[in-house]
Amino acid sequence: MRQTTLTRKAVGAGLLALVLLAQASMAFIPGRMAVRTLFQPLKQHQASRVVLSMAEAIEIAMPALSSTMTEGKIVEWTAKVGDKIKAGQTIMVVESDKADMDVEAFEEGFLAKIVFGDGASAPVGATVALLAKSKEEIPAVQAMTPGASPATAPAAAPAPESSAPAGGGASLGVPTNEIAMPALSSTMTEGKIVEWTVKVGDKIKAGQTIMVVESDKADMDVEAFESGYVAAILAKAGEATPVGAPCALLVDNEADVEKVKAALASGASVGGGASAAPASPPPEAAAPPAAANAPSKPTFDFAEVAMPALSSTMTSGKIVAWTAKVGDSVKAGQTVMVVESDKADMDVEAFEGGVLASILTGEGDSAKVGDPVALLAAKKEDVPALQAYGQALKASLSGAPAPAPADSAAAAPAPAASTPVAATAASPPGERVVASGYAKKLASEAGVDLRSVPGTGLGGRVVGANVIAAAAGKPMAKPLGYRSPPGSATPLAKRLAAEAGLDLKSLKGTGEFGRVTADDVLIATGKKSPVKKQAAGGRTGPVKAPKPAPGPMPTGTKPMDGMMKAVAKNMEKTLDVPIFRVSRLITTDKFDKMYAEVKGQGVSVSALLAKAVAKTLERHPILNAAYDPAGAIKYNPDINIAMAVALDGGLITPTLRNANAMDLVSLGGKWRELVKKAQEKRLAPDEYTTGTFTISNLGMYGVSAFDAILPPGQGSILAIGGSIPTVVVRKDGSFAVQKQMTVTITCDHRHIYGADAAEFLRDLAELMEEDVESLLD
Structure with a gap:
């Protein structure tokens, strides 16, 4: 969503000319939204004078819902x-090339104008609607033309007609199709080509992966939309290219x-007359007044580490930890x-090498998205x-005088000797693997x-050639069961370890x-003896140790x-x-027997429950x-089971997509992967x-029954209690002992009724109870 700022004030005729001139301007901040100012004067007669009032509007843009x-x-x-629209409210449903998705408003206001109606298509980034800040400004905002220049602005000269195809190539003598840098996220403005998976002369098909691009979020494979032969690669591997700029040509x-x-080779131009060589950069815009006292940038080479956009709505980020020091x-x-x-919490990598200065x-x-947070020399x-x-x-930036620079000669390390790139050792268990998108696919x-694959790419990154060599040289080792990364601990364990000075x-x-x-x-600190097993009645079992003494009670107010x-x-939205x-008892004897049979294949109770609910x-x-x-009622084409996972200081619901269509073993493996990512905070x-x-299961804590709160945007959530032996x-x-558990479903009564939940x-x-074997289908 792009904000269109229009201030309300009285202006004279001279100021009006400046306002109309500024109307045509567009400012762009890397990593942020484009901000465009549109002015709509409103005539108000006061004491025989004409006062010009400026209405304020917010543009709603078509978002990028997928990388392609x-x-x-x-x-x-x-x-x-x-x-009246609230921030976070769903305002439209958009069909992308993947699925229909709800789109929420980022700002509050009144819906004043719909530019593209139901059934209409709009390019990514195009304005599809306008919001007014107040109800009184709706007529003024309705009179605006999103993205248009004022009537007084000179019209742009028409482009010369050309018989060249849309893909460009008029100056090359043959028709070509351009492969452009795609927008892999809604905030991406440029992408770095990690590697090309094709070369000049190769024949490619539509849908074939042709390059791997590094965005602000991940390395992603980019596919060709057209078939043909690669005639030229305009952007080399390792180079950053603006979104929309041509990266290659197909014939x-x-x-x-x-x-x-x-x-x-003879200097011909690409596309609509642009030279194949990089265009000269546009003149720099005048610095804003706040930056008037900013220091001059050094003339030597250095790089800025900027705050990345980790989601499409993120405007600022908090630095949890620096993993490198000055x-x-x-x-x-x-x-x-x-x-x-x-x-x-997400790891952020450096795009450039150097010394952290x-x-x-x-x-x-915290820092705003796009702002520099560190400097590399x-x-x-x-x-x-x-x-x-x-x-x-x-x-x-803070307005304080600059302190005298400290002597940094000792802090700066000696330059490393120039040596050929060698393969790094394979990553030890628990550590993050850095690999290209192409390598991950292979x-x-x-x-x-x-x-298990040593990497030879930049910074030890695993590249496609490393995977090919590994696949040819040795068989894949069976994946180990999931274990938390080193240092993962409960909150009480963390506090006790900190008090004892224990790593x-x-x-x-x-x-x-x-x-x-x-x-x-x-x-480990000697305050408790290890739990020992002892013989008792021919059986061995652990001796129950006394519970540790409770820690000190927290005091004061702690920010969330x-x-x-x-x-x-999200909880407030449910109000x-x-x-x-609706609650019901379910006998779980056969279900428990099934779990005992599939447990050895890596299937957990959570995966088994998800499969049963999905079917x-x-x-x-x-x-x-x-x-x-x-x-209306929005029927979802897929059955995606979200299951609550408790984390230190929070809660998240990893989702098993199309859980009804996956086999049990695959479902169990996917759930282990999601739990691992959730605990490492990298979902x-x-x-x-x-x-x-959604499923919320507290049965493992001995809870017999509970009610769950309905998540926003869903119709139902199922609460699972513990399985208890019952006469x-x-x-x-006759009498018998069976294991029973209480399940309670919470439903949205606006479209789901009691009989629906009961059935x-x-x-x-x-x-x-009777058909658990069907879960093996």
Whole structure:
């Protein structure tokens, strides 16, 4: 969403001319939204004078819902002109090349104008609607033309007619198709080509991967939309290219490849008259007044480490930790900091190599997306000067005088000797693997564990050639069961270890997924004896140890982190939804027997429950549907089961997509992968925001029954209690002991009724009690 800022004030005739001149301007801030100013004068007669009032509007743009999306079709608007819109409210449903997705408003206001109606398509980034700041300004905003120049602005000269095809190539003598740098995220402005998977002269097909591009989020494969022969590669591997700029040229005939080569060698232009050589940069815009006292940039080579956009709505990020310190040598691809978004803590890598000379934003501080947070020097001897520049830059941003630069000669390391790139050792278990998108794809297809592959790319990155060599040389090792990364511990264990001065990474955890528990810390510090097994009645079992003494009670007010705030916001949204609950007992003897049989194949109870619920939802699509505020029911084509996972200081719901269509073993493996990512706080947005039905299971804590809160945007959530041995009376009057659990479903009563929920629970119970073998289908 782009904000169009229009201030309300009285202006004279001379100021009006300046306003109309400024109307045609467009400012762009790297990593942020484009900001365009549109002015709509409103005549108001006051005491025989004409006062010009400026209305304020906000542009709603067509978002990029996938990495290959270039335009989107508006399936429907869920709000109408005149409606009051809240930030976070769904305002339209857009059809991309992947799926229909709800699009939310980032700002509050009144829907004043719909530029593209239901069924219309718009390019990514195009304005599809306008919001007014107040209801009174709706008529003025309706009179605006989004993106248009004022009537007084001179018209642009018409482009000369050309008979060349749309793909360009008029100056090359043959028709060509351009392969452009795609927008891999809604905030991406440029992309770095990690590697080309094709070369000049190759014949390619539509849908074939041709290059791997590094965006602000990940390395992604880019496919060709057209078939043909690669005639020229305009952007080399390792180069950054603006979104939309041509990266390569395709021709229809193989014979035309040499013609394009010859034309480019003679200085011919590409596309609509642009030279094949990089265009000269536009003149720099005048610096804003706030930057008037900013220090002059050094003339030597250096690089800025900027705050990245970790999600499409992120405007600022908090630095959790710096993994490099001032004076360290940093390689391209090396993790330099950990940034907290509203969902997860994510590692941020350096795109350039150098020496970390200055940290502009410290741990615990926040910075706006696109703002520099650190400076890298290309050469050791430039470190002191770059540190002085960094201190002056921080002072100019804060308004404080720059402190005298500290002596940094000792901090700067000696330059490394120039040596050929050697393969790095394979990554040890628990450490993050850095690999190109192409290498990841090859590894997936060949069944190669990337952790066992030495990398020869930049910074030890695993590239495609490494995977090919590994696949040819040795078989894939079976993946190990998931264990938490070194140092993962419960909150109480962390506090006890800090008090004792103990390094958590030195301890072997005995908790779930290898997590360090409070008992592990107490045993390591000698405050508790290890649990021993002893013989008792011919059996051995653990001796129950006394519970550790509780820690000190927390006091005062503690700020919530980003994840806590996101959970709180979602919980508040549920207050406006009318809900009801239905409970039922389910006998789990056969289900438990099935779990014992598949447990050895890596299938957990959670995966088994997800499969059972997903198969039942096939017969009850209304429980998988969501209420549409426009007065409709939105049926989801896929059954995506989200399951709540508790984290330190938060909660997240990793999603098993198309759970009904996956086999049990695959489902179990996918769930282990999602849990691992959740605990390491590196889930991708589509791995926790695409759920259509949620399961919350507290049975492992001994909870007999509970009610769950309905997540926003879903129709149902199922709460699972513990399985408890219970004496029951059979139909023949005899007594028996059966294991039973209580399940409680919470539903949106606007489109789901009591009978719907009861029938769903009846069929779920029938499957788990009588037809559990169907889960193997």
